[in-house]
Amino acid sequence: MSDKKVITRFAPSPTGFMHVGSVRTALFAWLWAKKNNGTFILRIEDTDKEREVEGSIDHIKNSLQWLGLDWDQGPYLQSERLDVYKKYAQILVDKGYAYPDPYTEDEVGEFRNKAELAKKPFLYREHRPKEFSVWDGAKPLRFKVPTVKSFKWNDLVYGDLSAGPEALDDFILIKSNGYPTYNFAHIVDDIEMKVTHVMRGEEFISSTPKFLSVYEALDIAPPFYATLPVILGPDGKKKLSKRDGVKDLLQYKDEGYLPDAFINFLALLGWNPGDDREIFSRADLIKAFNISRIQKSDAQMNARKLDWMNKEHLKLLPPEEIKNKIFECLPENMRNPKLVPIILERISKWGDVKEMVEAGELDFFIQAPKFSKEKLLYKDFLPEAIAKNLQLAIESLEQIDVNNFTEEEVKRNLMQITNTLSSRGELLHPVRFALSGKNKSPDPFIIASILGKNETLSRLQKAI
RNA sequence: GGCCCUAUCGUCUAACAGUCAGGACAUCGGCUUUUCAAGCCGGUAAUCCGGGUGCGAUUCCCGGUAGGGUCACCA
Numbered sequence: 001m002s003d004k005k006v007i008t009r010f011a012p013s014p015t016g017f018m019h020v021g022s023v024r025t026a027l028f029a030w031l032w033a034k035k036n037n038g039t040f041i042l043r044i045e046d047t048d049k050e051r052e053v054e055g056s057i058d059h060i061k062n063s064l065q066w067l068g069l070d071w072d073q074g075p076y077l078q079s080e081r082l083d084v085y086k087k088y089a090q091i092l093v094d095k096g097y098a099y100p101d102p103y104t105e106d107e108v109g110e111f112r113n114k115a116e117l118a119k120k121p122f123l124y125r126e127h128r129p130k131e132f133s134v135w136d137g138a139k140p141l142r143f144k145v146p147t148v149k150s151f152k153w154n155d156l157v158y159g160d161l162s163a164g165p166e167a168l169d170d171f172i173l174i175k176s177n178g179y180p181t182y183n184f185a186h187i188v189d190d191i192e193m194k195v196t197h198v199m200r201g202e203e204f205i206s207s208t209p210k211f212l213s214v215y216e217a218l219d220i221a222p223p224f225y226a227t228l229p230v231i232l233g234p235d236g237k238k239k240l241s242k243r244d245g246v247k248d249l250l251q252y253k254d255e256g257y258l259p260d261a262f263i264n265f266l267a268l269l270g271w272n273p274g275d276d277r278e279i280f281s282r283a284d285l286i287k288a289f290n291i292s293r294i295q296k297s298d299a300q301m302n303a304r305k306l307d308w309m310n311k312e313h314l315k316l317l318p319p320e321e322i323k324n325k326i327f328e329c330l331p332e333n334m335r336n337p338k339l340v341p342i343i344l345e346r347i348s349k350w351g352d353v354k355e356m357v358e359a360g361e362l363d364f365f366i367q368a369p370k371f372s373k374e375k376l377l378y379k380d381f382l383p384e385a386i387a388k389n390l391q392l393a394i395e396s397l398e399q400i401d402v403n404n405f406t407e408e409e410v411k412r413n414l415m416q417i418t419n420t421l422s423s424r425g426e427l428l429h430p431v432r433f434a435l436s437g438k439n440k441s442p443d444p445f446i447i448a449s450i451l452g453k454n455e456t457l458s459r460l461q462k463a464i
Numbered sequence: 465g466g467c468c469c470u471a472u473c474g475u476c477u478a479a480c481a482g483u484c485a486g487g488a489c490a491u492c493g494g495c496u497u498u499u500c501a502a503g504c505c506g507g508u509a510a511u512c513c514g515g516g517u518g519c520g521a522u523u524c525c526c527g528g529u530a531g532g533g534u535c536a537c538c539a
Contacts, residue, residue: 012539048537048538108536119466120465121466161468163468164467172537175537177537183539185539186539201533202534203534204534205468205533206535227469230532268488269476272478278489296470297471297532298470298471299475300476301475302489304489304490345503346500346502425499439500442499
């Protein structure tokens with residue numbers, strides 16, 4: 001590899017929201033730039049004004065910012081660089097490698113239909129005019145393939161690739177409205193911006209010979225290509241697309257995923273460090289990242305593993321930050337520090353806190369539960385036996401000093417009683433239920449310690 | 465249809481031709497002295513098929529099969 005400064009870019013079109021597929025391309029380009037102390041450029045490919053979606057440029061920027069994929073240059077807008085593309089187009093015209101298309105769109109469509117009927121691949125160059133007129137901008141400008149041949153090239157991920165001559169055609173460089181096509185604009189920009197490594201999706205492999213042919217016509221060396229495998233939808237079949245219910249990236253933000261965890265997850269989808277490490281900090285990721293270990297086969301999005309990974313990152317956060325974040329999701333009357341460990345244990349992302357609140361899972365911490373007494377029953381123990389056990393619990397807990405009503409003290413006292421019983425459940429279940437009103441809840445000791453002596457005794461009393 | 469790419473547990477993946485095919489998520493079971501959660505321990509689970517070259521193929525070659533991509537005045 002040359003000793004040139006590494007320059008990578010992320011070049012989305014502003015046609016909608018970002019999803020995990022597009023953002024992973026950005027991530028890999030960003031990682032490679034960071035690893036090499038290089039430059040990461042953001043470029044907006046807005047050459048199709050018809051398809052442009054209002055607000056998507058901001059959306060792209062917000063998404064990258066959320067993940068901390070900061071760009072060193074840009075965003076450049078292709079729509080503001082029309083003169084640059086015209087300049088390069090003129091160079092090709094002057095060299096005899098570009099010419100105005102004499103046909104109308106319908107006529108070209110006819111050619112295409114005929115080829116299809118004949119079950120032959122459609123190649124415009126088979127209809128190339130003998131004589132070229134002068135390009136006045138009214139007609140689309142087409143590339144004239146210098147030499148029709150097979151291409152072989154190297155891809156940093158896929159290795160040696162090749163394609164036959166039918167991959168080559170006289171494609172449109174400048175549309176009749178003056179805008180360049182993607183095929184041409186991105187080449188010009190990559191040249192002008194001195195991009196050294198092009199990270200891109202698999203769908204561009206088949207058009208690479210066209211790109212290479214333009215570089216040849218321009219007599220300029222192409223950049224390194226690193227083609228990334230596709231991220232498949234949850235069904236494992238189709239490529240992720242905005243149509244089939246794929247999530248907007250910012251939705252993950254709203255659901256409370258950590259940017260570092262998300263990046264970690266995304267990086268491991270199609271790349272691995274070569275050892276068993278899975279949890280990476282941002283810095284470690286940059287250090288470990290390497291193009292040569294990018295996967296060739298497509299990968300499927302796995303939401304469960306993302307949740308697991310997010311939790312792993314959650315646990316690494318400073319306790320103070322965890323507390324603050326959880327408090328943010330909690331109504332004011334629930335902002336009790338003692339609740340934090342209980343909640344942390346049960347969530348994988350911040351949004352889960354809100355869900356717990358909405359599901360009423362934490363209500364018993366702020367108000368006494370209402371329930372019918374038969375819920376207190378445990379296995380086949382009689383109501384009288386249960387009531388007696390609750391009475392024992394009350395008497396025992398009354399002994400604890402109100403200022404020392406800790407989880408440990410409560411547990412010691414209650415466990416002492418269970419030693420005299422035939423089973424622990426006949427005491428612990430009714431106590432827990434009396435305090436929480438739930439079949440599934442944290443253990444009675446921690447609940448009691450959070451409620452405090454008075455509230456605990458009051459709830460037990462009411463249950464008898 | 466032409467051209468191109470890919471193929472290891474359900475999923476993400478590891479394995480200079482020699483490993484009992486390893487790890488992680490998920491799943492299942494046990495422990496954690498009531499439930500839930502968390503944690504710990506353990507189990508089930510894979511080299512697409514067929515040839516070839518090797519003493520030896522997950523690994524290299526060929527052919528099939530399956531999946532995907534691409535053939536726009538979209539990117």
